[in-house]
Amino acid sequence: MTDFPKLLAALCEGGVEFILVVGVAATVHGSSRLTQDIDVVYGRTDDNLSRLEKGLGPYEPYLRGAPRGLPFDWSAATLKRGLNFTLTTTIGDIDLLGEIVGGGGYDDLLSHSIEIELFGKTCRCLDLPTLIRTKRAAGRPRDLEAVAELEALRDTGGA
């Protein structure tokens, strides 16, 4: 099970620039759907990659679903060479996304995010209209039911 408070604390206390997106962002806006991991869009500056390395390092990030023993090096250099990382850690699963379809990267999304208080930490979460837009842009059939719920939340007056 993903320990959301610990993962959030690792990112927030490490000063990582990130925005909650996808499933947990939907939960923040009132969705009742089950999600197993935490998805964030992270800033791609060198400083932020170093903060990510330090913040998550103690929790042994590793490629999710990959056999143990691969030469995966958790470092800012590795993050710089890639973009989107699907990871497992000792406190749960996390997807680090450099970009999302229909939304772009951290700098593009910053003005489409809201500040929230979560487990005593202040962090940023994609706003509801943008969450809906990115889900629609992804165009995955399995997302259509989630979009229906998000639009209903928007129409009900969700944040």
Next chain:
Amino acid sequence: MAKAKHLMADDSAMQPDPVIEAYKRDLDQSLLRENLQKTPTERVAALMELQRLAEEARRAGQAARRK
């Protein structure tokens, strides 16, 4: 202009979709209203409880299949 592909200026993606509209008819509106009464922390805490339940159900199912 590759960056423009990522931006969301195009509202055509927000047109009503018949499949999405069909799903809306079956939504539990009372559950959504209940969720909106909670704080974000309470909503994520409820998600963690749901994860615990799902894990326990999976474990019970696996145990039953081994018998």
